[in-house]
Amino acid sequence: DGGITQSPKYLFRKEGQNVTLSCEQNLNHDAMYWYRQDPGQGLRLIYYSQIVNDFQKGDIAEGYSVSREKKESFPLTVTSAQKNPTAFYLCASSIGLQGRNEQYFGPGTRLTVT
């Protein structure tokens, strides 16, 4: 079955540690995205990538980093510079950037930093 996988589902870290969230898709989509969701809120874009080896900052990129070495993979690193990293993180992908371009989402990772 095609889809997007994110691992792990729950992640706990101590303050000051970097942590990497995994996102893999087998939909053959060109574009991938990372969103952050806080309780009772909508999604905010962290980073996006249109193509391998290219990515752009979204609205709230500070304290985060990404890489896109393979079409299938778009890992997100939450660095110690992120002031409030506890949140629900969602990865998404879409065929491309034109047309209808609906985004398909993974199941998400709940990160708790104490």
Add this chain to the structure above:
Amino acid sequence: AQKITQTQPGMFVQEKEAVTLDCTYDTSDQSYGLFWYKQPSSGEMIFLIYQGSYDEQNATEGRYSLNFQKARKSANLVISASQLGDSAMYFCAMREGRDAGGTSYGKLTFGQGTILTVHP
């Protein structure tokens, strides 16, 4: 300014009844797309329906329809014959044609969401 506004934090509906979830948007683009997603308590985001700004007819997908009023900049979601499984958070989102730099990058801007509770 909010680009997507969902004014109903919570809505209640009786099973088998229809319900309308409100969404208004703000854009100066002529070309844009409007999406509705459902987020159950598990957290996954499920795509429901899409309306393009140039689409002349309102979009429909099974029990979901989109009441698109372009002049009023509203894109309300109508769920007919509500089911208990429809209880979830619902998000309206917009994809504008171009960003400030003139590049189309498919970014979605989400509203704050509406929690729908379906009563038996």
